Amino acid sequence: MSSPADVLRPEGRTLTYGEAVFEATRSEMARDPNVFVMGQGVDDARGMFGTTLGLHKEFGAERSFDVPLAEDAMTGIGIGAALMGMRPIQVHQRMDFALLCMNQLVNMAAKMSYMFSGAHRVPLVVRAIIGRSWGQGAQHSQAFHSYFMHIPGLRVVAPTTPHDAKGCLIAAIRDDNPVVMIEHRMLHNVRGVVPEESYEIPYGKARILSPGKDITIVGISHMALECVRAKHLLEAAGIDAEVIDPVSLSPLDIETIAGSVERTGRLLVVDTGWLSCGASSEILAEVFERIGQHRPFVARRLGYLPTPCPTTRNLENLYYPSPQSIADATYRLVRGADAAAWQPGTVDSREVAEFRGPF
Amino acid sequence: MSSPADVLRPEGRTLTYGEAVFEATRSEMARDPNVFVMGQGVDDARGMFGTTLGLHKEFGAERSFDVPLAEDAMTGIGIGAALMGMRPIQVHQRMDFALLCMNQLVNMAAKMSYMFSGAHRVPLVVRAIIGRSWGQGAQHSQAFHSYFMHIPGLRVVAPTTPHDAKGCLIAAIRDDNPVVMIEHRMLHNVRGVVPEESYEIPYGKARILSPGKDITIVGISHMALECVRAKHLLEAAGIDAEVIDPVSLSPLDIETIAGSVERTGRLLVVDTGWLSCGASSEILAEVFERIGQHRPFVARRLGYLPTPCPTTRNLENLYYPSPQSIADATYRLVRGADAAAWQPGTVDSREVAEFRGPF
Amino acid sequence: MEERTNNPAARLYRSMYLIRRVEEEIIRLYPTDKIKSPVHLSIGQEAVSAAVCDHLEKCDVVFGTYRGHALYLAKGGDVPRMMAELYGKVDGCARGKAGSMHLVDPEVNMMGTSAVVATGISNAVGAALALKMQKSKAIVVCFFGEGATDEGAWHESMNFASLRKLPILFVCENNFYAIYSHVKDRMAGPGLGARSRAYGIEAELIEDHVPMTLHERAGAAVAAVRRGEGPRLIECMTYRWRDHVGPTEDRVHRYRPDSELDAKIAGDSLRIVGDLLPGDLRKSIEVAEEKRVADAIAFAEASTFPEDKEIYDHVFAS
């Protein structure tokens, strides 16, 4: 899992992330008649950003269907169907709406295996899309992966590459446990190599996207991409960053991350979410618990600013970490707070810059 | 705030924690006609463990009322009333039910001030009680303070002493922002000195419950009490622990905590909740960010085991940290993993041992 | 059970007697603190579970609530394993992890119960969706209190069940109270029937005077669902004799008049059904069920507590 070759080099067939999600869903639906998809608009002409487009035609309206605006009950319905051996995939166009499902996900799905000592299992997949796109504002841009990471009994994956998106979703569908898959809207149009055959990405395996020796940068979901861009900016300053994509957030592959920090002595965690009690605090805390006693290191966290998301573009640009702000933070971590000022170059985050409205 | 004298020494009038909550509510209702209380059973014969007992008789049924089982809408109704200048206090008998309110609390209450650039404010208080008591099992024992700490725009307090319960609730009621107050059921019958006059406990001020020099133990809510007990056990091993109660979780007084670790070089965070992405990871991460560069230290976290809560007593006893398990973890942190074995003495957590069913 | 085919009153009596006696034993045992978890007793409400479940097959799936002893027993759940579960023992139906509030018996398709009000309703609808997709002949029966209908989850679940014409019977056990709060203080409008019909779901209100009438109406509702006519709701008026939670009779809290409780106790449905039976049949049922109860308690007493390491088991299915 630690080789970046297969996911970052353009060898073989490429798909967008959205196409990879589609392919995983379609192939699993073909393989297993118990798999079905439900969610607002999954069978409409947009097909959830293309990820479910036309599945209802291919597999029938029973196996890919639109639902009323009833997130809480629809989650419970997914759980109930899963209890009976079905394998539902519930899709939320915006992760913000998953807040309506917390009771079912946390009080029911996550607990049934345990509460009933194995008498039940809940093979439910929840796909939750982080809605950053185009001035979406405070209620259509949030990321709650840490909420799910907090809960024993839930698995959480946040693939960054099309390759991992396909393999994580296949693994999630085949898993007998509830899995929350975090997808960043900005990733849907990103392209990468995706093998045609079926494969599962294992839980708890981080991926070293790009090796380096000066600092370990952990980027979650879309931020992994931004971190790779920051790495390139940092080359101009002579800094060689190692970029790690955790892929699986719960369980977390702290061994790979801590092993990297052990080598570099520096850690920057960049999250696509808020910091407080977030994935970044967990990663930092676990790295410290694991190596802090014998290996001194320095660390920082970046993520959304500690405010709701503003709508207007100039403030929104400040709100999200960017390759520049990541490079800047890295530089200061590596060279020290007193180091001579350095201005990172510019790089386009194409998927952000090219995104157009209305949503 | 750093002197334990006023809260731990039995000088002056004593009240139970529940009585202190009641007194704060009653005095604020008398002071401000806009304050009202709502929640399932607040006006019944049990009066929310006594904390709201009889308020409907004193202030009228309009100002302390029972509500239908409709946590989501009742939160929204509280928010709507708050927008119009009222000061509602919403009470959840079990914090587990607050999962039904996440959408209103996170998407609405926390964001209105910001989204509308100050045109609105939401002076809402949510009291959420952690339900550990008597074999409550997986769905009646959870603690979600980290969920609220994650959100910009929410304040979170978790007072441990009757003194702080009164002052935190008064501050929360007077605050123009949404405040979530975490109350541990095991604390309700605990007694302590509570001044008769009205006072506010400020946000962002931790309390050193008991000074010490060998290790900093941060205990959240009921765990602060268990940590004080652990401290006494540790005296037998010649270990002098400093016990800190954060009181306010968001904002967090990281300065006091980090300052203590700077002195002791050791940190144990004991949470009444799960570790992953919890308050304990945030505290550890922030302490490290603040002093890690210049002051090496060792640290550990304790909290609920990473499982749902089992019902049967022997497993439940393992699930929650206890004075013994805290003392044990402290001992190993101070003396090192290879130190000679040590068996902490026993101490009764009276409020736990004496608690009887049915709920 | 030889009564199965010929005498519904006998079947009902056996089921209700078992429930009553199990719960009376729980009341007797509770002060010993051997049962270290909250108990929500069904005494007074036995007829509903017993009458509905008498029409169900083993393959039919039921969902209930924390007030779930009656349903567990009426659906044919294992009695010794239930008692062991209340004791927190390893031979319990969930190896001591569940306690009274989360009884489960997959053998008889008694799905686990939930302690968060109304959460099982959408799960039940989901199970009905699965049965329909699987072209099963089984149906789902979903039990809940009238308090659960306050919740948004109920609304969303009813709507979806109706949209999809799912094979599900909703059984509302209206015992007037949610804890100490009366239904009239929580529920506006003409009642649950009107609400149910507003989703296109036929509903019937069944008073609790005559258990055999309840039995007959429940049978008709089950049959309609089984015929594929889509969801139905029955609202069964009933009454709990004991406190919301715990073993006491709960006259101290005075949220309900003593006279109300006394009248309900006087109209005991268990006695009414028992009176329909010839004395010797009644006696033989009682003797048999007493033995089951005693055996179950002995089983629970003899069982051991789970080992410490079990705490980590089953967080995930594997």
Place this chain on the structure above:
Amino acid sequence: MEERTNNPAARLYRSMYLIRRVEEEIIRLYPTDKIKSPVHLSIGQEAVSAAVCDHLEKCDVVFGTYRGHALYLAKGGDVPRMMAELYGKVDGCARGKAGSMHLVDPEVNMMGTSAVVATGISNAVGAALALKMQKSKAIVVCFFGEGATDEGAWHESMNFASLRKLPILFVCENNFYAIYSHVKDRMAGPGLGARSRAYGIEAELIEDHVPMTLHERAGAAVAAVRRGEGPRLIECMTYRWRDHVGPTEDRVHRYRPDSELDAKIAGDSLRIVGDLLPGDLRKSIEVAEEKRVADAIAFAEASTFPEDKEIYDHVFAS
């Protein structure tokens, strides 16, 4: 506004014309990317907000949704500040932090709108509770789409409003679709009226053919609420001409037949109201409103973006 007291059609026309023209300008401007946030247009639905709000006082409180331009304008919201908000400028009604989906104008008690469906409904009920506690004469009007009634929050809110007989008018703008999903695929049963009455809330369905009839019925409903008769609901049949979100006419997605859309456009309610007016009055209204629109755009263009440091402002009220 001189028409206030004498000519409802003129008032309605002014309000609807303003809404239509503001949104047509948004359509014109959108391709320039000056408006960098999603826009949910009300074109086709203007009559509902205009007719209801014509009966409201400034002190009356309204709650709406992300499809909120019409309501904001009909309630008398500040037009230049709305345009500046769409531009993300510092003179916007929320200093650029809100965009199109969260318009707010406390001056006229236009409460902020929410982008999460159905979330504003319980807030509106809470505001009505406050008004009642405060013995205010004002009322609350809560606007939402038919899709919002799918949500549990709607059920819980209706029940509570009815229980407490709160001064609130629920206005459902039934435009048949939630994004591309037709109401008949989402809503089981006889319809919203039956659901509403099941909570004890009187309800009326108002077809969209004749705006003046809508105006009259809305007035009756507002008056009943104002008299203290408790909550009411009106379901206003309407239609959006444009895509769910964004400026296009959206014939490509084919979730609705062209003929359906064409018929609605042909029956344009703005024209119907305009035709009721003498030509010169109509003209003078149009001229005045054109100027307001042009001024608002000029205002928005001239305003600046907020400074970077503003990003930290107002996380908490102080």
